[in-house]
Amino acid sequence: MTIEEVQNEIIDEFSMFEDWEERYQYMIDLGKTLPLIDEKYKTEDNIIKGCQSKVWVHADMQEDKVNFTADSDAIITKGIIAILIRAFSNQHPKDIIEANTDFIDKIGLKEHLSPTRANGLVSMIKQIKMYAIAYQTQLN
Amino acid sequence: MLNVSEIRKDFPILNRKVNGKPLIYFDNAATSQTPQQVIDVIVDYYSNYNANIHRGVHSLSQEATDAYEQARLKIQKHFNAKHPYEVIFTSGTTHGINLVANGFSSLLKKGDEIIVSALEHHSNIVPWQMLCERTGASLKVIPMNESGELILSKYDTLLNENTKLVFVNHISNALGTINPIETIIEKAHKVGAAILVDGAQSCPHIKPDVQKLDVDFYVCSAHKLCGPTGVGMLYGKEDWLKKLPPYQGGGEMIAEVTFEKTTYADLPHKFEAGTPNISGGIAFGAAIDYMNSIGFDNIAAYEHELLDYATQQLQQIEGLKIYGTAKEKTSVISFNVGTIHPYDVGTILDKMGIAVRTGHHCAQPIMDFYKIPGTIRASFMFYNTKEEIDTFVAALKKAIMMLS
Numbered sequence: 284m285t286i287e288e289v290q291n292e293i294i295d296e297f298s299m300f301e302d303w304e305e306r307y308q309y310m311i312d313l314g315k316t317l318p319l320i321d322e323k324y325k326t327e328d329n330i331i332k333g334c335q336s337k338v339w340v341h342a343d344m345q346e347d348k349v350n351f352t353a354d355s356d357a358i359i360t361k362g363i364i365a366i367l368i369r370a371f372s373n374q375h376p377k378d379i380i381e382a383n384t385d386f387i388d389k390i391g392l393k394e395h396l397s398p399t400r401a402n403g404l405v406s407m408i409k410q411i412k413m414y415a416i417a418y419q420t421q422l423n
Numbered sequence: 424m425l426n427v428s429e430i431r432k433d434f435p436i437l438n439r440k441v442n443g444k445p446l447i448y449f450d451n452a453a454t455s456q457t458p459q460q461v462i463d464v465i466v467d468y469y470s471n472y473n474a475n476i477h478r479g480v481h482s483l484s485q486e487a488t489d490a491y492e493q494a495r496l497k498i499q500k501h502f503n504a505k506h507p508y509e510v511i512f513t514s515g516t517t518h519g520i521n522l523v524a525n526g527f528s529s530l531l532k533k534g535d536e537i538i539v540s541a542l543e544h545h546s547n548i549v550p551w552q553m554l555c556e557r558t559g560a561s562l563k564v565i566p567m568n569e570s571g572e573l574i575l576s577k578y579d580t581l582l583n584e585n586t587k588l589v590f591v592n593h594i595s596n597a598l599g600t601i602n603p604i605e606t607i608i609e610k611a612h613k614v615g616a617a618i619l620v621d622g623a624q625s626c627p628h629i630k631p632d633v634q635k636l637d638v639d640f641y642v643c644s645a646h647k648l649c650g651p652t653g654v655g656m657l658y659g660k661e662d663w664l665k666k667l668p669p670y671q672g673g674g675e676m677i678a679e680v681t682f683e684k685t686t687y688a689d690l691p692h693k694f695e696a697g698t699p700n701i702s703g704g705i706a707f708g709a710a711i712d713y714m715n716s717i718g719f720d721n722i723a724a725y726e727h728e729l730l731d732y733a734t735q736q737l738q739q740i741e742g743l744k745i746y747g748t749a750k751e752k753t754s755v756i757s758f759n760v761g762t763i764h765p766y767d768v769g770t771i772l773d774k775m776g777i778a779v780r781t782g783h784h785c786a787q788p789i790m791d792f793y794k795i796p797g798t799i800r801a802s803f804m805f806y807n808t809k810e811e812i813d814t815f816v817a818a819l820k821k822a823i824m825m826l827s
Contacts, residue, residue, distance in 0.1 A: 357764035
């Protein structure tokens with residue numbers, strides 16, 4: 284599936300929820316399914332700055348596709364990362380670099396996109412794209 | 424006795440909804456809400472007499488100057504400063520602390536010592552670290568115990584003839600502990616040290632008498648006591664304020680300027696360079712009037728009732744741990760529930776219209792002491808109610824259920 288297709292699938296899933304409670308419950312559940320980062324990558328250096336909760340993201344590339352793993356000490360943050368990783372994992376770095384992130388808005392999580400928001404969603408997206416740029420450079 | 428339902432009518436913001444739910448505002452320790460009486464003063468200023476002060480001969484400037492200086496008198500009276508010129512308008516507590524720290528950089532030398540408490544806000548740690556870097560003085564810390572109280576016997580051992588300055592907050596923003604500043608001031612003076620008390624958290628709850636306390640410097644922010652943001656005050660004893668050099672250069676703070684030499688204006692203008700926050704200063708005065716019209720004794724008694732009630736209710740929740748259990752504390756409750764991250768709880772509570780603070784509260788050393796990433800902090804003011812606390816506790820239980 285392309286990034287856009289995955290994003291549309293996520294939008295469809297979230298459209299079934301009637302209120303914030305169902306939406307957040309789903310996010311919390313998603314947080315529990317997050318592909319966890321290997322403990323050895325959970326270093327101080329790998330912590331994403333700008334987060335009230337701690338967030339670690341790691342990437343590796345296999346057969347020209349980038350895979351992400353992550354962790355956070357806050358479960359809602361984990362849910363948000365899980366959504367992001369689902370959209371961007373197992374994709375070609377070029378597609379990750381070019382992908383837009385409007386779907387966050389469409390699933391009712393726009394509030395988390397504010398640059399002042401303490402969860403650092405913006406920093407997470409930036410970090411994901413930075414990894415993609417790094418791997419793209421390797422491919423070139 | 425307070426008539427809370429009448430008081431609540433003074434605060435327009437308390438009528439609004441957040442995420443579709445009536446706002447419950449429990450983040451008062453970060454900033455208090457503003458009553459219509461204070462908002463009106465700001466609107467009146469810009470509608471009727473907005474002008475630069477202390478320099479115009481025209482009527483508007485005179486009116487603005489009068490109102491601004493009236494506000495200074497109100498602040499003087501409220502804190503019982505000996506002279507109006509011992510009250511310096513600042514942009515807030517942090518500005519006041521930096522003004523004093525900067526002033527002391529010319530008075531300190533290598534080997535001198537500064538004492539701060541373990542309960543300090545970052546704004547009360549960083550300026551002193553910077554001051555120590557500049558002067559070669561060293562920073563000592565009064566430790567705290569598990570309840571969040573300062574260990575005064577340790578303070579005794581830190582004090583000596585090298586101690587030049589002691590800095591302590593009146594009330595801890597993270598835990599709500601009321602520090603025994605009378606004793607702390609007295610002991611500092613015994614070794615000849617100056618003392619600055621940070622009143623940011625205490626000013627909305629306690630009416631301090633700076634002369635009776637015999638404190639050398641006292642700082643606070645208007646927005647903590649129902650005033651606007653961006654304005655605060657530094658009280659300093661006349662002798663000390665004369666000793667400190669000016670902090671910033673600019674208009675208003677000078678007596679005479681030539682390219683060879685500038686002589687500085689008298690107090691308080693020496694420390695008030697440039698056009699100040701005029702409407703803010705006037706509204707600060709109005710906020711003090713408002714608080715006094717309710718009465719600090721009434722406020723303290725009612726808030727204590729809220730604190731006791733909320734503490735009892737929260738303690739019934741399984742796995743909930745309150746941080747900061749000092750005997751003397753104000754209406755602040757810092758807590759965590761099991762291993763749930765404070766950020767998660769705060770996010771869910773916000774969805775239910777409840778504003779609390781989560782995180783380290785700019786007091787990381789305290790969080791390190793308890794080995795936690797942060798807490799959830801609910802802080803109450805006299806316009807909050809027990810019904811709001813009930814709603815908050817029910818919402819909290821729901822959040823815990825969702826997050827477990």
